[in-house]
Structure formats: C-alpha cells, structure tokens
Amino acid sequence: MSEKKCQTIEEKQYLVRFNADTKSHLTVMDADICLNHCPDKICTIFCPAEVYKWEEIRMHVGYEGCHECGSCRIGCPHQNIKWEYPKGGHGIVFRLG
C-alpha cells in the first residue's frame, strides 16, 4: 500500500456482515418528490453505505447494506424517508468496532 490506492465502497461493504431481512426497513414515501423536486438527490452522496442509488426515474434503496446510522432520515431535505429499525436480530452485525 505504498502507492495511493483507493478502496471502493463495494470493497468496504464486503468487509461487513449483514443478516438482511426480507422486507426493507427504509421506505421512500413519495417517489415523485425524488423525481421532480430533488435535483441534488443528496442521499446518494452522504449515505455511508451507498444504499441510495438513482436509477433513471426512481430511487433504488439497497436496504440490505444499510448501517442503520439514521443519516438519511435526518439529511433528506424533504423528510421523504420513512426510517425504521430492521426486525430484531436482522440488519448489520458489527463483529469488531
């Protein structure tokens, strides 16, 4: 690692254990707000796990890789994300830190 080397978010997420539920604990409440009223789509930037990805006309929510930090609930400029905890025992499982 003597040369500058950047690890991608995919590589980082690969280091984490997830016990994903079958149902998402994150819900975009009004898809129209993302499409027509949110040019920045800032959740796709600040989410530390890149859970939110804009796909042409809709927000893809990859809840399976969520760290359950809560940033999206607070940072969404339109309060458009319904945020719950995953079902007990599900979601992220930190082994160390």
Next chain:
Amino acid sequence: MSEKFDCIVVGAGPAGISCAYELAKAGVNVLLIERGEYPGSKNVMGGVLYRKMMEDVIPEFWKEAPLERPIVEQRFMMMDKESAITVGYKGMEWGQEPYNNFTVLRAKFDQWFASKAVEQGALLVNETVVLECIVEDGKVVGVRTDRPDGDLYADVVVLADGVNSLLAKSLGFHKEFRPDEVALATMEIIKLDKKTIEDRFNLEPNQGTTIELFGDATKGILGTGFLYTNKDTLSLGVGTLLSGLIKHKIKPYELLEYVKNHPMIRPYITGGEPVEYLAHMIPEGGYKSMPKVAGDGVLVVGDAAQLVNAIHREGSNLAMKSGQFAAEAVLLAKERGDYSEAALNHYKTKLMSSFVGQDMKKYKDSTHHFDKFPQYFDKYIPMANKAMSQMFTVDGTSKWDKQKKIWRDVGTAREKMKLARDAYRAWKVMK
C-alpha cells in the same frame, strides 16, 4: 409474554448496561432489551473507554474486561495537505493502575459488559426491537416490541436506544434532529501485527496511542479524524457534521479514503488489511439539543439524551454516568412507590450538577461556533502549518525577516484583526 418488570431498559450500550447492572445489583427485577444479535453488534465508537466511569460501575474491570491497549500517549495533529503540526502528551502513569483510558472494540466489550449485568441478575433479551412506549393516562407503563404478543410492562422504562433516539422523539421529548446536530462518522478496523504497531507508534507491548486529526483530515469541514491503536488492529476514522457533508457534497467513505492516503497517515497503516468498515452517527448538538430526560414513568440516558462532549471525544463515559444516575433515581422512586416525573426528576438534578451536565453546559456553543466560522479549520490550520515550515526551514533568511514575512502573510490589517477576534471568540466558547 405480558409480564411486568420493575424496570425495562431499552438498549444494551454503555448507558443501558450501566443502568441495568446497578438495578440488578440492588435486587431490582430489570429487563434489558437489545435489538441486535448481541450487545455491541449495532454499536460503534472510535474506541476510547475512560477508566474512571467504568470503574465506578465495575471496580478493577481491567483485570477481566476485553480491552485492547491502555493509552499512554495522546497526540493531536493539525493537518494541512502535506504537513502537520503535532502536539501531544505521553506519560508512564497512564500505563499502570489505575490507568486513564483504554481502547476497546465495542462488539467484544459490550457483550462482556452486558454479561456482567446478567451475572447481577438482569434479564437480557436480544434480537428484539422496541417499536414504541406504551402510554396510559400520560404515563409510560411499558414497551411494545416486535415479538409476537410483545407488550411488556414495567413501573419505569429507561430509554437507552442510542443516537437516533426514536422513542424519546415519539414521546415528544425532542424534535427530529437537524443535520447540524449530528455527526456522521465512518471508520475502518485495519489489521496489523502487534510488533509493527508498537514500532510505528513507539510503544512497549500493552501500551497504546491515540491521535486526533484536525484540519485537512476533514478537508476543512467541521469534524475530526482519529487513529487509535488496538492490540493487533488500528481504528482509523473520520467524522463530520452531516450538514457539512451535505453542503460540500462529500461522500463519507471517500473522505475516509482521503485520510487513509494522506501522507501524514499512510505510513502508519501501510501493509495493513482492512477487516471491517463501520458507519454510525454521533450526537453533537450539545446542551441545547438535549431532550427532556425525565417524564412520568420514563428516563432518557446516554446518546439518546445527546450526552456527548464532542470537543473532548467523550461519550461512553457520560453514558455510563447517566445510566448510574438513572438507576439511582429508579431505586429512590421504588422506595417511595412514586414513578412520577417529579420523583424521577432526581435523575435530571443529579445529572446536571455532575461533571456530565457541567461539561455539556461548558461547551454548549462550541460546535455551533466552529460550524458557523469555518476559518479555524480551513484557514488558520493551513496558515499555522505554513508558518512552522517557514520558521524551521533554514535558507539563509534571518529569523527577524522570517517573522516579518509570516506576519505579512496573515494578510491585511483587517484580516489580522479578524484573526485576533476569532482567537478571542474561540477562547470564549471553550473557557
């Protein structure tokens, strides 16, 4: 399972476990509910655990707790792009009993700590989410969980549900937090053998170092980075206000990569293998963002009550103290048979008159101040680096001429006045 307990504690982190431990020790029938697979599985911190507040709960815990390294040196790096001014303190008194602080890995530590509460008689239930508090006649009487028939009742409920603090919010104890009231931190655990860590950080076996990183580590945004030594891993992380990430459109994991590749940091971690990546929020709104902490049949402790001293990277110690005070209030309420807000307010009184409340008040304006005036991080730190470089570079220029140039580089008379005013303001919010 429509059972009735004396007390239900929601969340098995430092605050919740401390509270449950003290209550169980006093013979109270206490249930500790954790949403993760095990205590610690949802919890993250940079890794510094302060000895004093932990010892107040479990004397001589260092003899059996899963700790990483006692910290004998604390350094602070004021970073520019390719330089840093470092100050620090190293003292051998921190390397022996009773120690000052330790690095810990939370998934291991919290499991152990919770097991101690169970030894005292607390009932721990994992993999259970508390969906809401059950409120009757304006009084909290229990919790609704996501288990089948999951209503549980208690004389008093202690909310230790962490930074998101959804339960206190649903009781109307606070509004949703703003992006400038929380920091988002990302961190990596990097595996490196013991000997290499000790060589790189100038340590003997079973000694550790913490380094706090300011300035370029967060690209001038309000926040800090940190590099802590564990036994055979390093914890490297960076946290900034969520509002800062939003304003500057920065991806947190790219900022973490930036720190990893910074020329002041890279040599420490070279050859290391990242073994875990973690993200978590930190409550940084301070005193002014604290929710109501006591109500009829309910108390709020730890991160859920925003108890973090961001300037001094303290949190778990405030959490433990708050958990202890909450336990004390519950015991008093039990003795009197009165769990009203007035009775439970004993907790608030104790909390606010202790170092916890005093420090929260002392730094009540600090985060806001440094957020409002970004020049401390994005201007003055680079300026100080440049001044050091000029002063210590021997190039035949006289020291008087060097000083003159450094002073000239501060800028116009107006900018010099501004620097003096900012220095005064910084002193004022920190004093």
